[in-house]
Amino acid sequence: MRRRLINSTLAVVLVVIAVFGVSLVxxxxxxxxxxxxxxVDSEALRLAGIVDSRLLSDERVSGEVLRKQVDTDRYARIEIPGRAPIEVGTRPTGDVIRATRDGEEGEKVTVEEPRTAVTQEVGRTLLIIGGVALLAIVAAVLLAVRQANRLTSPLTDLAETAERLGSGDPRPRHRRYGVPELDRVADVLDGSAERIARMLTAERRLAADASHQLRTPLTALSMRLEEITLTDDLDTVKEEATVALTQVERLTDVVERLLTNSRDPSTGSAVTFDLDEVIKQQLEEWRPAYRSAGRAIVSSGKRHLHAVGTPGAVAQVLAALIENSLMHGGGTVALRTRVTGNQAVVEVTDSGPGVPADLGARIFERAISGRNSTGIGLAVARDLAEADGGRLEMLQGKPPVFALFLSRTPSYRDGKDGRDSKESRDGRDGMNHEASDASGGTVR
Structure with a gap:
């Protein structure tokens, strides 16, 4: 393409120079x-006037007198009736420029000039025109090369960007070239790169969330199955099988929720549910693991609380906190329920060493972990809590206190302007006020 642009530009310039150059020559x-x-005509007329003037005044007309009136490169011949012709200068040979004038006294003046002077002047003019044409060609070539580079380099760069997108590197380059059409293509490629990057990020996040959220119910299910294999008591087998079926249902709910959030993270399924039932379920699931570790898990606080949210998501948040305490904490893990304003609060605490000070402000960030874990459990838990209008906070770092805030009344939205109801706003204000009064600011 570069060569075609240069050749076409050069061809146009040569045609223009040929047309206008020949005409100019x-x-x-x-x-x-x-x-x-x-x-030459003017010289002949002037010389005839001089001869007329001298003849009228009876002055002598001779070659010596007229020699001073004629240029050295010209030849003049004066013919006066009744006298011998007078010649001034050397008569040129070859092609000449000639002019003849008749005087008032009957004389005839002829002036000749060699045409070589005209040929030399025409040659100098042609040389100047040729030099200008050569400069124009050089300038055209340089301009064509610059313009070709300006057009082809961006195209090469855009091709490399498209190849990078195809090879799985979706980073936008944000390069612009000063050509509206090429900048438009660059905008489209950058927009596509950003969309691809968001899609890849969402897929990676879904995979990480799925691996983490499925691990907990699968672990609990495996523990139940182990209990079944270790007992011969039919009643115990039935009880453990019933719990295992409940955990399978929970696992199914987790999968459905992950798929729903991967399509539309804003989709919620919040309902009013019995918070005691969810806490009881978690205690039953985690007691075997805590007994195996020589530890205990208990609950206390206000009973018969109803909260608004997705029961499966709330169970996942509590499971993440309980598992976090099992892996990183120490002593007895306590789940305490209380009410603050329009919020139902579930606090999870243990007697472990707590959250390191350098991780306190970043504990809910993904890939932040203090002890070789995945570092996504608390980040996923906070996302689950916020999906239905709740909030997960670390109220205290040592000993660790994590609090899940849930609204006690449904949140209604105006269908026209999307504004929250007064109850929902009051609930969030109460939750934010509670979080601001706590002594910490994040979780592990």
Whole structure:
């Protein structure tokens, strides 16, 4: 493409130079020839006037007198009736420019000039025109190369960007080239790169969330199955099988929720549910693991609380906190329920060493972990809590206290302007006020 652009530009310039250059040469040649003829005519007329003047005043007309009146490169011949012709200068040979004038006293004046002077002047003019044409060609080539580079380099760069997108590197380059059409293509490629990057990020996040959220119910299910294999008591087998079926249902709910959030993270399924039932379920699931570790898990606080949210999501948040305490904490893990304003609060605490000070402000960030874990459990838990209008906070770092805030009344929205109801706003204000009064600011 670069070569075609250069050749086409050069061809246009050569055509323009050929058309206008030839015309200019013809015009200049004629102008120079006419100018030389006019000079000779003027010289002949002037010399005839001088001869007339001297004849009228009876002055002597001779070659010596007229030699001073004629240029050295010209030849003049004066013919006076009754006298011998007078010649001034050397008569040129070859092609000449000639002018003849008749005087009032009957004399005839002829002036000749060699045409070589005109040829030399035409040659100088042609040389100047040729030099200008050469400079124009050089300038055209340079301009064509620059323009070709300006157009082809961005196209090469855009092709590399498209190849990078196809090879799985979706980073936008944000390069612009000063050409509206090419900048438009660059905008489209950058927009596509950003969309691809968001899609890849969402897929990676879904995979990480799925691996983490499925691990907990699968672990609990495996513990139930182990209990079944270790007992011969039919009643115990039935009880454990019933719990295992409940955990399978929970696992199904987790999968459905992950798929729903991967399509539309804003989709919620909040309902009013019995918070005691969810806490009881978690205690039953985690007691075997805590007994195996020589620890205990208990609950206390206000009973018969109803909260608004997705029961499966709330169970996942509590499971993440309980598992976090099992892995990183120490002593007895306590789940305490209380009410603050329009919020139902579930606090999870243990007697472990707590959250390191350098991790306190970043504990809910993904990939932040203090002890070789995945670092996504608390981040996923906070996302689950916020999906239905709740909030997960770390109220205290040592000993660790994590609090899940849930609204006690449904949140209604105006269908026209999308504004929250007064109850929902009051609930969030109460939750924010509670979080601001706590002594910490994040979780592990």
């Amino acid at each position: 013809i015009v200049e040649t004629r102008t120079i020839s006419n100018s030389a003829q006019e000079r």
